[in-house]
Amino acid sequence: MNNGNRxxxxxxxxxxxxxxxxxxxxxxxxPDLETTRQLVLKMEESGADLVELGVPYSDPIAEGPVIQExxxxxxxxxxxxxKLFKLVSDLRKDTHIPLVxxxxxxxxxxxxxxxxxxxxxxxxxxxxIVPDLPFEESDEIYEEAHRKGIKLIRLVAPSSAARIExxxxxxxGFLYCxxxxxxxxxxxxxxxxxxxxxxxxxxxxxxxxxxxxxxSTPEQxxxxxxxxxxxxxxxxxxxxxxxxxxxxxxxxxxxxFICDLRxxxxxx
Amino acid sequence: xxxxxxxxxxxxxxxxxxxxxNALIELExxxxxxCKDKDFQSELTNYLKEYAGRPSLLYYADRLTRKLxxxxxYLKREDLNHTGSHKINNVLGQVLLAKKMGKKRVIAxxxxxQHGVATATAATLFGLGCEIFMGxxxxxxxxxxxxxxxxxxxxxxxxxxxxxxxxxxxxEAMREWTARVNDTFxxxxxxxxxxxxxxxxxxxxxxxxxxxKEQMLKEIGQLPDYLIACVGGGSNAIGLFHxxxxxxxxxxxxxxxxxxxxxxxRHAATITKGSIGVFHGMKSFFLQxxxxxxxxxxxxxxxxxxxxxxxxxxxxHDIGRxxxxxxxxxxxxxAFQLLAQTEGxxxxxxxxxxxxxxxxxxxxxxxxxxxVINLSGRGDKDVQEVxxxxxxxxxx
Numbered sequence: 001m002n003n004g005n006r007x008x009x010x011x012x013x014x015x016x017x018x019x020x021x022x023x024x025x026x027x028x029x030x031p032d033l034e035t036t037r038q039l040v041l042k043m044e045e046s047g048a049d050l051v052e053l054g055v056p057y058s059d060p061i062a063e064g065p066v067i068q069e070x071x072x073x074x075x076x077x078x079x080x081x082x083k084l085f086k087l088v089s090d091l092r093k094d095t096h097i098p099l100v101x102x103x104x105x106x107x108x109x110x111x112x113x114x115x116x117x118x119x120x121x122x123x124x125x126x127x128x129i130v131p132d133l134p135f136e137e138s139d140e141i142y143e144e145a146h147r148k149g150i151k152l153i154r155l156v157a158p159s160s161a162a163r164i165e166x167x168x169x170x171x172x173g174f175l176y177c178x179x180x181x182x183x184x185x186x187x188x189x190x191x192x193x194x195x196x197x198x199x200x201x202x203x204x205x206x207x208x209x210x211x212x213x214x215x216s217t218p219e220q221x222x223x224x225x226x227x228x229x230x231x232x233x234x235x236x237x238x239x240x241x242x243x244x245x246x247x248x249x250x251x252x253x254x255x256x257f258i259c260d261l262r263x264x265x266x267x268x
Numbered sequence: 269x270x271x272x273x274x275x276x277x278x279x280x281x282x283x284x285x286x287x288x289x290n291a292l293i294e295l296e297x298x299x300x301x302x303c304k305d306k307d308f309q310s311e312l313t314n315y316l317k318e319y320a321g322r323p324s325l326l327y328y329a330d331r332l333t334r335k336l337x338x339x340x341x342y343l344k345r346e347d348l349n350h351t352g353s354h355k356i357n358n359v360l361g362q363v364l365l366a367k368k369m370g371k372k373r374v375i376a377x378x379x380x381x382q383h384g385v386a387t388a389t390a391a392t393l394f395g396l397g398c399e400i401f402m403g404x405x406x407x408x409x410x411x412x413x414x415x416x417x418x419x420x421x422x423x424x425x426x427x428x429x430x431x432x433x434x435x436x437x438x439x440e441a442m443r444e445w446t447a448r449v450n451d452t453f454x455x456x457x458x459x460x461x462x463x464x465x466x467x468x469x470x471x472x473x474x475x476x477x478x479x480x481k482e483q484m485l486k487e488i489g490q491l492p493d494y495l496i497a498c499v500g501g502g503s504n505a506i507g508l509f510h511x512x513x514x515x516x517x518x519x520x521x522x523x524x525x526x527x528x529x530x531x532x533x534r535h536a537a538t539i540t541k542g543s544i545g546v547f548h549g550m551k552s553f554f555l556q557x558x559x560x561x562x563x564x565x566x567x568x569x570x571x572x573x574x575x576x577x578x579x580x581x582x583x584x585h586d587i588g589r590x591x592x593x594x595x596x597x598x599x600x601x602x603a604f605q606l607l608a609q610t611e612g613x614x615x616x617x618x619x620x621x622x623x624x625x626x627x628x629x630x631x632x633x634x635x636x637x638x639x640v641i642n643l644s645g646r647g648d649k650d651v652q653e654v655x656x657x658x659x660x661x662x663x664x
Contacts, residue, residue, distance in 0.1 A: 058561040059430060059547065061442050062285045068429055080559055105283060106546045110560035132283045132546070136273065157287040159449055167286070181287055182447030 006098040006126045007151055007173040010049050011208040011229065020225050020265050021174075022047055023210055024258060025102065025234030026241065027054040027070035029079030033087050035247045039254060043237075044097045046255045047262025052129060052234070055084060055103035062131035064185025066235040070242065081111050085123040092124040100127035100153060100173075105140065113141055117148040127151035127173045135167050156201065157181070158192045164200045171207035177228060179213040185235045187214030198227045218264035225265055233261060274463020276583035282462040284442070284549045291449045296464040298369050303471060308368065315360050316475065319393065320350045322357075324476075326483040326640070331610045339633035341626055342492070343613070343643045344480055346504065353616060353645030354476060354504040355386035359455060361472035363390035366453035373397035373448070376455040377441040379406055379434035379500070380570035380618065381413025382645055383457030388422035396453075398422035401441040403433040406570050409653055431564050434500075434574045438548055458501025459578035462549030466578050473507025480640055481511055490638070494629075495520045497642035498621040499592065500536070500572035502581045504644035509590060519591070522581060523625045525567035526594035534566035538577040539585050539592040547575070552582040568597035568657065571618040571645075595624035597657075603627055604647060604654060616645030617654065 014021045024043050028036050040051050054067065056074035063071065088099055101120075108116045108130070120128070127150055133140060138152060145152045151173030156164050159181060168175055177197070180190045201209055211224055212232025221231050237254055244250035274280045282292055302308040316322040325345040333341045346354040359376075366374050374391050375398070378384030384400040391398035400417050404426045407414050414424050430436035438461075445454040459466045459473070477495075484491055495512060497505035499522040512518040527535035535541065542553040547562055555563045555575040567573045584590040595603070600617055603624035608614045615623060622641050630639060647654075 059435065059439050061439050061548075062446070064443075065429075075561070104546075104560070106554075106556070106560035108560075109545060110556065110558060131285050132549075134282060134284060134286050134289045136289070137281055137283055155286045157285075159287050159290050161290055163286075163289060178287060181449055183443045 006096060007050065010098050011174060014049060015208065015229060020228070021049040021208070021210065021230030022258070022262055022265055023050045023052060023212070023230050023232040024048040024237055025052040025054060025232065027056060027067060027074050027238055028084050028087060029056055029074035029077050030070040030238070030241060031073060031247060031250070032077055033079065033083060035250065037087055037090055038251055039241070040091055040097070041094055042251050042255045043258050044095055046258035048097070048258055049230070050098040050100065052100050052102045052232070053084065055081065055101050055107055057104045057107065060104065062183055064183040064235060066186070066239050066242070067184050070238045081107065085119045088123040088125050098126045099124070100129055100151070101125060102129040102131065105130050105133045108141055113144045117144045117150050120150045121148040125150065127153050129153040129155070129176060131155065135163065135170070158197055165204045168201055168204045169206055171205065173207060174230060175201065175205060175207050175209040176232070177201060177209050177211045179211055179215065184213055186216035186239070190214065194224065194227045218260045221261055221264040222267065231261070231265060274467060276580045277586055279551050279579035279582040280463055280466060281551050282549060283546045283551070284462045285446060287446045288449060291445070292462055292464070298365060299464055299468050302365055302368060308364070312361055312364055315364070316357065320356045320360060321348060322475065323479045323483070324348050326480060326487070329611050332607065335610050336627060336630040338630040338635060339493070339637035339639045340635070341630060342638065342640045344476060344508065344640055346476060346642060346644045347613070347615065347619070347646035351382070351386045351389050352648065353382040353386070354473060354507060355383045355457060356389070357475050357507065358457070358469050358472040358503060359383070359386040359390045362453070362455045362468070363387065363394050363396065366396060366455070367394045369453065371396065371453040372451050373399070374453045374455050375399045375401065375441050375444055376457060377401045377434065377437035378457065379437070379573055380649060381406070381410040381417070382571060382616070382649070384422070384424070385413055385416050385420070387455050388417045388420035391422060392420050399444070400424045401427055401437040401444065403427050403431070403437050405432045406434065406437070409570055410649060413649060434570065435548070435562065458503040459506050459580060460501040460548060460550060460576060466550065466580055469503050470506045470510060470580060473503050474510045476504065476507040476642065477509060477511035480508060484640070491515055491518050492638040492640040493517070493519060494637070494639040495642070496523060496622045496625055496639060498523045498572060498618050498644060499577060499581060500525070500574045500618065501576070502578040504642050506578065506580055508640070508642045509584070513589060520589070521625060522590055522592045523621045524592060524594040525569055525572035525621055526596040527566040527568070529596055530594060533563070535594070536565040536567040536572050536574060537594040538575065539581065540594050550579045552579045553577050568600060568653070569617040569621065571616070572621065593625055595621040599624040601654065601657060604650070613643070614647035614651065615643055616647050617650040619644045620647070
């Protein structure tokens, strides 16, 4: 099954050819699970290397308005973890793209830690990003995840300062580098000194690092790619899905957007 | 109990986005320094005395006692504090700490508006900027408190996300803190959230219990048999209970909001009906579904309308030191009127939940037993809402 290594293999391949990874995010079940399935496949076709599936939550405290609203839409569709695992299984019939869940720790705890990571392994999920689980609390799930070969993607932020060393040293899969203070959502500029931030990260990093939060245009991708091994785009994609008149147009518009991001990322 | 990680048994912890971790560590260090600093403590004590009006009275409710015909009932009059509730105890501590830490601006969530008003007051007193997050629904039920906060120079941000009540105000305040973690101090209003808040807020509120202890010993030479307090997040309750935890003879009852009844889905009785989970930075009891989604809650009282409870309460429940019970909207309404009519004291509808529990248990107790009820706030803010409820009831 080679589970969990899909992330490592993807980064190894991209980095070996001097390329960067494009990581995309969608809220699973927004507007519906079948559209999410098609979106994932289309995003891969358009140049995405890894897809984060946001697990809808009632109180997503790390999310800005765009993804909050997507969560509410998805919850109205009664999107439950069992259905999301089925989505992953269905996707695995068609793709080997690394897939990770972005979800809040309470979802894992209520599902049952052992059962949750069993299901991840069984259905073909590669990792989890848990925005409300800082390094100090990560023992809560680390062992269960590790035992099943599911990567726990760790996050560092510009405010992490001296904590970067401790966190980056434990990174696996990739290190999620938060671009700036605040919640997710499109930003027109960043007040972070990226040279310093990545200077600190690169001194200790054990896994590829990907930059996310607020990145929404090909221009930003061009400007920021030099600092990191991958770029993460979320809210801008979710917004395109939300504003498209039909699901078909949503998929088309996301596809076009991903192609543009890919081009920006691959431009030498 | 591992204090360094802010654990109370298995409850507590720091489940927050990485962006906030250094802010929590900075806060923890600053608090640890200042809570042992004599100058800070005497400055705070001085504000509590000269500005907030402490110590608050411990009042023997003779007419209520005779009416119920059992245990003697004392009321700890936190309603007489400046700004009208126990909230000022915590807020003066935190905002003074914010000032010492060099923060320029404070933010806070509020449900009923009492914590928001108290925070706006303290921010004005210490010359800091202030923004209050309040669920849209609560800004409507407590419009007067919105005006009060504005009058005090604070801006109030109405929160439309989620259920537009207290939990969503907390979500939004945490999001705002994430964005402005460098210059902003988050004044959390209860013994909840990530460490060090449950510990720090408890410490600031224990002034209630220490005063009760001293007042009881001085006035009647013995400790009370029962302490009763309402519990939302649980700050007024822990403030009363904590100094008595080692006095094994003193029984304690935390009263949750049973809303329309525990057999309905419209209540906020977290310990009674909830399960263990992680939310708002802490591991505790929450009202949630099997997928961990936080459920909508209901109480007549905006201050108890919260799906969680502070982690130390979860622990005290777990070890059986404190009993947790609940009062319905109707029981609280009846107690609200009873206290007004017997003692001439209009309690906050939150505090009326505690009074309602005393009404249930006092008549069956011996007359030499003593109950202390924490009258955590005054009811001026609630009279309009109560009038509306009573009108609806008389129409039914």
